[in-house]
Amino acid sequence: MVKRFPEGFLWGTAISAFQCEMGRGPPSDKTDWWAWVHDPQNISRKTVSGDTPQDGPGFWELYAQDFQLAREGLGNNSIRIAVDWGRLFPDPVDDVEVEAKWDEEGYPYGVEVTSGALEELERRVDQDSAERYEEIFREAAKQGLTLMLTLYHWPLPLWIHDPIECRDNLEDAHAKGWLDPNTAVEFAKFSAYMAHRYQDLVDLYCTLNEPRVVSEHGYLSPRGEFPPGLNDPHLFLEAMKNLALAHGLSYEQVKRWDHESLSPLGPSTVGLVAVLQVFEPYEAGNPLDRRAAQAVEYAFNEWGLNAVFRGDYDMDFNQTVEPWEQKPLTVKGCDYLGVNYYSRWKIRHTGGEGHPLSAFQIMPCEGDCSDYGWEIYPQGIRAVTRWAYQRYRRPIYITENGIADASGETRDRYLLSHLEELHKAITQDHVPVRGYFYWTLMDNFEWSDGYQPQFGLYKVEKETRKRLPTKTVATYNRIATTNGLCEKPS
Ligand code: BGC
Numbered sequence: 001m002v003k004r005f006p007e008g009f010l011w012g013t014a015i016s017a018f019q020c021e022m023g024r025g026p027p028s029d030k031t032d033w034w035a036w037v038h039d040p041q042n043i044s045r046k047t048v049s050g051d052t053p054q055d056g057p058g059f060w061e062l063y064a065q066d067f068q069l070a071r072e073g074l075g076n077n078s079i080r081i082a083v084d085w086g087r088l089f090p091d092p093v094d095d096v097e098v099e100a101k102w103d104e105e106g107y108p109y110g111v112e113v114t115s116g117a118l119e120e121l122e123r124r125v126d127q128d129s130a131e132r133y134e135e136i137f138r139e140a141a142k143q144g145l146t147l148m149l150t151l152y153h154w155p156l157p158l159w160i161h162d163p164i165e166c167r168d169n170l171e172d173a174h175a176k177g178w179l180d181p182n183t184a185v186e187f188a189k190f191s192a193y194m195a196h197r198y199q200d201l202v203d204l205y206c207t208l209n210e211p212r213v214v215s216e217h218g219y220l221s222p223r224g225e226f227p228p229g230l231n232d233p234h235l236f237l238e239a240m241k242n243l244a245l246a247h248g249l250s251y252e253q254v255k256r257w258d259h260e261s262l263s264p265l266g267p268s269t270v271g272l273v274a275v276l277q278v279f280e281p282y283e284a285g286n287p288l289d290r291r292a293a294q295a296v297e298y299a300f301n302e303w304g305l306n307a308v309f310r311g312d313y314d315m316d317f318n319q320t321v322e323p324w325e326q327k328p329l330t331v332k333g334c335d336y337l338g339v340n341y342y343s344r345w346k347i348r349h350t351g352g353e354g355h356p357l358s359a360f361q362i363m364p365c366e367g368d369c370s371d372y373g374w375e376i377y378p379q380g381i382r383a384v385t386r387w388a389y390q391r392y393r394r395p396i397y398i399t400e401n402g403i404a405d406a407s408g409e410t411r412d413r414y415l416l417s418h419l420e421e422l423h424k425a426i427t428q429d430h431v432p433v434r435g436y437f438y439w440t441l442m443d444n445f446e447w448s449d450g451y452q453p454q455f456g457l458y459k460v461e462k463e464t465r466k467r468l469p470t471k472t473v474a475t476y477n478r479i480a481t482t483n484g485l486c487e488k489p490s
Pocket of ligand 1: 016209210213340400439446
């Protein structure tokens with residue numbers, strides 16, 4: 001029996017610019033992430049792997065053949081890709097004036113970008129990169145792939161964020177990235193530019209990818225693996241706040257500047273991508289573990305969405321939103337919610353009376369684990385999808401779901417079991433799920449962990465950059481082309 005997915009369902013894979021583009025063509029070397037993974041201190045302390053993105057799969061030149069793999073190899077009708085802000089604007093454009101409205105605490109709640117400002121940005125953009133992105137978007141359309149475009153999938157231009165300076169001396173750093181509310185204004189400008197310039201080629205946008213992961217791994221991490229490698233709950237919340245503001249300002253600009261439709265979706269459908277996880281206490285009978293798991297769940301799954309959808313910024317983290325923590329003017333909209341789902345985490349309380357976000361540990365996976373040490377827990381995709389819909393009432397796209405599995409032996413099971421559960425969310429919980437994007441099309445640069453984790457449906461031969469199919473290519477093709485599941489996971 002075939003378990004069908006809704007008509008018009010988008011089947012795709014997700015990739016990101018920094019992880020895939022390099023390896024062919026000019027590198028994008030003026031971003032915080034570039035500086036971060038090349039920094040000798042980070043490499044010697046093993047906060048990063050020492051692998052570098054310039055050994056990547058080379059999507060910058062090989063995009064047409066990659067789209068073909070998506071379309072023909074996988075039978076997909078869609079693809080989620082990202083642009084690299086620092087490739088387009090490697091040099092500062094903060095002198096291009098826009099009118100921002102600031103509240104009494106110094107946070108922006110509105111930005112006016114004029115046509116004149118857009119013309120100036122057009123003069124200052126890196127022309128080769130802007131043209132290449134245009135070719136990439138055109139090629140996706142030509143090959144029949146509905147494009148979902150992520151505007152921010154982690155690297156910031158170095159003129160906005162100098163991660164080494166921030167790591168070594170935050171107070172005196174001149175480019176503070178997401179700790180600076182101005183970054184949200186710069187992102188609004190960038191979003192206006194993108195929507196205006198590519199309006200005839202893009203209808204479906206994600207503003208930000210996983211603000212929580214950027215904030216968590218950058219500002220709440222004992223290992224310090226993401227730029228700028230800090231570990232302080234207050235900085236984590238500050239970054240979360242500025243990212244939520246950035247979503248709203250970006251949403252408003254895309255709506256304002258994209259007037260052309262390429263598809264029945266209309267000119268612009270704009271959402272946010274959140275990674276949602278199942279969090280459980282390590283020992284269910286231990287009240288401290290239970291409290292820690294609840295605090296992490298609140299911080300990681302809920303806090304950022306409450307900010308975007310309700311204007312609630314619980315900065316003192318007491319799980320109550322006092323009137324002074326409400327910023328209703330920052331709520332601009334979110335047409336859908338992108339859910340990235342990977343795993344379940346067990347949380348243990350580590351003692352101490354300080355900030356709840358300084359007293360927990362994510363326990364190593366026990367049992368059914370991926371190469372990356374993430375638990376395989378398919379029921380979670382249904383649980384988080386249902387939770388997100390019931391709470392925020394927006395259509396859902398699964399914008400990422402996948403497994404690091406170098407042997408290729410577990411991926412079929414992972415894919416099928418997660419889709420079984422997603423199907424239940426649609427048919428039994430009545431969640432309007434509009435699409436599914438597997439992470440990822442081909443093995444790529446897994447941030448601070450380099451090339452070790454292999455999430456790809458295609459492997460990439462090191463010397464030639466040739467793409468080699470794993471056996472899940474055929475499985476996914478069958479699902480996408482029949483728009484359904486015909487077999488039980490083994
Ligand atoms: C990110 C991807 C990443 C994947 C696997 C997600 O958090 O959006 O960029 O490669 O997880 O770790």
